[in-house]
Amino acid sequence: MGVDSEVNTEISSTLLEVNRKSRFGLMNNGITIVASSVRPAGQEIFIRDFQIVNGCQTSNVLIALDNEVDSNVSLMVKLIEADESTVIDDIVRATNRQSKVEDAQFISTLSVLRDLEKFFNARGSGEPNRLYFERRKGQYGPENIAPVRIFDVRETARCFAAISMMRPDIASRYPNRLTSDLLNDVFKSGTPEELTTPHVTLIIA
Numbered sequence: 001m002g003v004d005s006e007v008n009t010e011i012s013s014t015l016l017e018v019n020r021k022s023r024f025g026l027m028n029n030g031i032t033i034v035a036s037s038v039r040p041a042g043q044e045i046f047i048r049d050f051q052i053v054n055g056c057q058t059s060n061v062l063i064a065l066d067n068e069v070d071s072n073v074s075l076m077v078k079l080i081e082a083d084e085s086t087v088i089d090d091i092v093r094a095t096n097r098q099s100k101v102e103d104a105q106f107i108s109t110l111s112v113l114r115d116l117e118k119f120f121n122a123r124g125s126g127e128p129n130r131l132y133f134e135r136r137k138g139q140y141g142p143e144n145i146a147p148v149r150i151f152d153v154r155e156t157a158r159c160f161a162a163i164s165m166m167r168p169d170i171a172s173r174y175p176n177r178l179t180s181d182l183l184n185d186v187f188k189s190g191t192p193e194e195l196t197t198p199h200v201t202l203i204i205a
Contacts, residue, residue: 022072031055033080
């Protein structure tokens with residue numbers, strides 16, 4: 001959102017004012033981190049497969065204003081150990097309801113997308129040049145997979161709109177509509193993963 005957005009301006013102003021800097025931790029909701037493994041070891045905590053599910057704005061402001069951060073600045077961190085996708089999705093929704101976040105930003109938590117991800121995994125199992133469906137941004141980053149074999153939500157929506165919905169105009173010129181006001185039309189519950197049109201057979205994976 002950038003340091004200059006309304007919310008982030010308030011966060012940064014606390015860091016920039018000497019008299020308020022020490023109260024940063026009290027005035028900020030902090031960040032929530034979900035990790036598949038959390039292991040305390042003395043004064044350190046080792047976490048694996050972690051993601052910040054709430055507090056990304058705060059994190060980005062702290063990085064952008066790193067020179068203003070000193071020992072007087074504190075921050076509350078909630079660290080949750082969870083490896084079930086449904087549990088993580090519920091945490092994402094619950095922790096972000098305190099701020100204004102549009103439903104379109106929760107796309108990755110839709111059950112229909114979880115089902116589509118399972119379909120891709122089952123359809124491509126054992127195939128050397130299989131395709132991958134990226135439900136969450138950066139999901140396959142650590143696996144060193146060629147980008148050309150990864151279809152994210154936006155690209156999958158464009159393919160579906162152009163071929164199945166017969167709306168290549170939207171897919172080409174207004175792709176953002178497919179994951180906003182047309183979201184429920186594109187990712188409609190109950191739609192089969194493999195569709196046949198009068199002109200072409202669409203196999204998503």
